[in-house]
Amino acid sequence: MxxxxxxxxxxxxxxxxxxxxxxxxxxxxxxxxxxxxxxxxxxxxxxxxxxxxxxxxxxxxxxxxxxxxxxxxxxxxxxxxxxxxxxxxxxxxxxxxxxxxRDSGGRASAEMGVRLAARLASLPYGWRVEATRRMLTGTPFLDAIGEAETNINLLRSVWGIDVRDQGVQQ
Structure with a gap:
């Protein structure tokens, strides 16, 4: 050393x-x-x-x-x-x-990173993949996760489709 x-x-x-x-x-x-x-x-x-x-x-x-x-x-x-x-x-x-x-904009807080990673991980597998694909094509991280969460809730409340149990792959 x-x-x-x-x-x-x-x-x-x-x-x-x-x-x-x-x-x-x-x-x-x-x-x-x-x-x-x-x-x-x-x-x-x-x-x-x-x-x-x-x-x-x-x-x-x-x-x-x-x-x-x-x-x-x-x-x-x-x-x-x-x-x-x-x-x-x-x-x-x-x-x-x-x-x-000090430059407060240099790095996102670690706590925010932990929360966002947990939110992404809580999505069903296929939705994680789709959210990630959207991030790779330019959708901001927060937007992709938020839209996935909103759309999952919308499917359940409007059409009675519960996708939360789909795709337990990791």
Whole structure:
């Protein structure tokens, strides 16, 4: 394992560098923040207490940092979005970014993600597939799930068709 003391001290500096948006310095910091975030959480004794979905988010950040190793265009929209997501996650889990630099729109709250995943999982199998297909074709996540729930209720109340018991596949 790497020297965690250096990386733990490095994390706030990486986060501040990432505030520079489309700069080469921000891109370079984003290339290192995933592993630095994991190290910081381990050193702080917080890693083991994180819920599974937060640990998955940190691992995702590490993979995103790795993918940025092959990107050399700081101003690219995908790079900017990835930097924003990585910074939002790091800020949410550590609260080390000074308040004046925080960007509340960088990452949807984990609690909302848990609720939406539960709502999607509660749909019958075929409806989950259809909702996912609609999301892949551009329907916003909330809209696809909400429309599926509304349509299931409509079918039941208007025509007496109860699709909730259909398709228990997973």
């Amino acid at each position: 790497q020297d965690t003391t250096t990386e733990q001290q490095e994390l706030p500096f990486l986060m501040l560098a990432m505030q520079r948006g489309g700069s080469a310095e921000a891109l370079n910091a984003a290339r290192h923040i995933g592993p630095a975030l994991l190290t910081w959480l381990e050193e702080a004794g917080r890693w083991e207490t994180l819920p599974d979905y937060e640990q998955a988010a940190v691992y995702w950040a590490m993979a995103s940092s790795c993918q940025l190793q092959h990107s050399s265009t700081p101003g690219d929209a995908l790079v900017r979005d990835t930097v924003k997501q990585l910074l939002g996650l790091a800020d949410e889990l550590t609260h080390t970014t000074p308040a004046r630099y």
